Amino acid sequence: MARQCNDLRRKTGARRGQGETGTMRLVDWDARKRKIETGDGRTIAYIDTDTPGSAVVLIHGFTDSSLSFALLEPYLPNVRLIMPDLRGHGASHRPDDAYRLADFAEDIACLMDGLGLREAFVVGHSLGASTAMQLAATRPELVGALAVISGTLRPNTDENDPICAAMAMLRDPIDPAHEFFATWHACASPVDAAFLTMLARDAAAIPARLWSRIFQEIRSCDLRGIASRIQQPALIVHGSADPLFSVSQAYALRAYLRSGDMIELPGCGHNPHWERPGRVAGSLQGFLARHLRQSASRSIAGLFE
Numbered sequence: 001m002a003r004q005c006n007d008l009r010r011k012t013g014a015r016r017g018q019g020e021t022g023t024m025r026l027v028d029w030d031a032r033k034r035k036i037e038t039g040d041g042r043t044i045a046y047i048d049t050d051t052p053g054s055a056v057v058l059i060h061g062f063t064d065s066s067l068s069f070a071l072l073e074p075y076l077p078n079v080r081l082i083m084p085d086l087r088g089h090g091a092s093h094r095p096d097d098a099y100r101l102a103d104f105a106e107d108i109a110c111l112m113d114g115l116g117l118r119e120a121f122v123v124g125h126s127l128g129a130s131t132a133m134q135l136a137a138t139r140p141e142l143v144g145a146l147a148v149i150s151g152t153l154r155p156n157t158d159e160n161d162p163i164c165a166a167m168a169m170l171r172d173p174i175d176p177a178h179e180f181f182a183t184w185h186a187c188a189s190p191v192d193a194a195f196l197t198m199l200a201r202d203a204a205a206i207p208a209r210l211w212s213r214i215f216q217e218i219r220s221c222d223l224r225g226i227a228s229r230i231q232q233p234a235l236i237v238h239g240s241a242d243p244l245f246s247v248s249q250a251y252a253l254r255a256y257l258r259s260g261d262m263i264e265l266p267g268c269g270h271n272p273h274w275e276r277p278g279r280v281a282g283s284l285q286g287f288l289a290r291h292l293r294q295s296a297s298r299s300i301a302g303l304f305e
Contacts (some may be wrong), residue, residue, distance in 0.1 A: 004299075016038070026198055029067050030091070033046065033085070033134050035091070044110065045084065046084040046109055046111060048080070048081070053078050053079045054080065054121060054173050055064050055119075056082070056123060058083045058120075058128075059104075059129075060085075060086065060128050061127045062214060063203040065086075065089050067198055072273045075281030076281050081247050084107070087104060094206075094210065099213055099227075101131055102294075104138070105125070105130040105134040108122075108132075108140060109139045116142075118143060121146075122145075123285075125149040130223060132146055133227060136230045137229040137230050138229060140230075145234070147234070148234065151236065152223075155221060155244075157219050159219075167235050172207055174208060176200040181196075188267055189269075195274070232259070233260070234260045235253055235260070235283065235287040236253060236257075237263050237280060239262055239265050239267070240268065240272065240273075241268060
């Protein structure tokens, strides 16, 4: 990551009220966003819960935004959640090109540096999972532990697949009510309709050329080399009914990781954090707690070496 995250300027958004304990209303999501501006003109939008405790960075998937974790947030009240919009998505900057995994990971590193985060538990979904792995391999000091939700080493998407063909037909302005989104955001279990409507709004706001540009980058990814470099403890969460990346792909990923736990969620599709947010949150909390205990034990042991 050659570029430096210098001359950062923060713009704050609305904060979650001190008395709120339930799910934040979806309509307030955008108002909670803050922005960091870099010296080279990048704008990174994010939500920060400011909760005392361990920092958890949640990285969303292709055509989503930080909103992807709105259903998960209420189940993680005791950790600090930092949820960025990836470049090209949500309220973050949209360059004409530079949509490689290295570019996405650089933005996350820049955000963490700007927030003064020395280390975090980094969780990624789909494209976000690939980004998290890239970050763990190239900026290992920032990633204390890693969770991969619906990830893969190689997407191996077939350009003749109906959904790929439908994506190629998208034209600006994209209609968020287009029937395409019923398939694009399809889940194996019922998910809140208002939430899916807002996801479609965010996805439709991405220009068609960027859908194509980013998708081509995703299709060309081969993370075998990256995964083999990852030394941090890792958790893989995968739905047994994922129509995009099979369970066998998740196990193949696990084989490349030095330390990888695997949780297969029966009946879940590609978006288990939407379909079963409580179950996913419990898995993340358990994994983080074990990692923190192990880190503390190693630190104590080091005092006597």
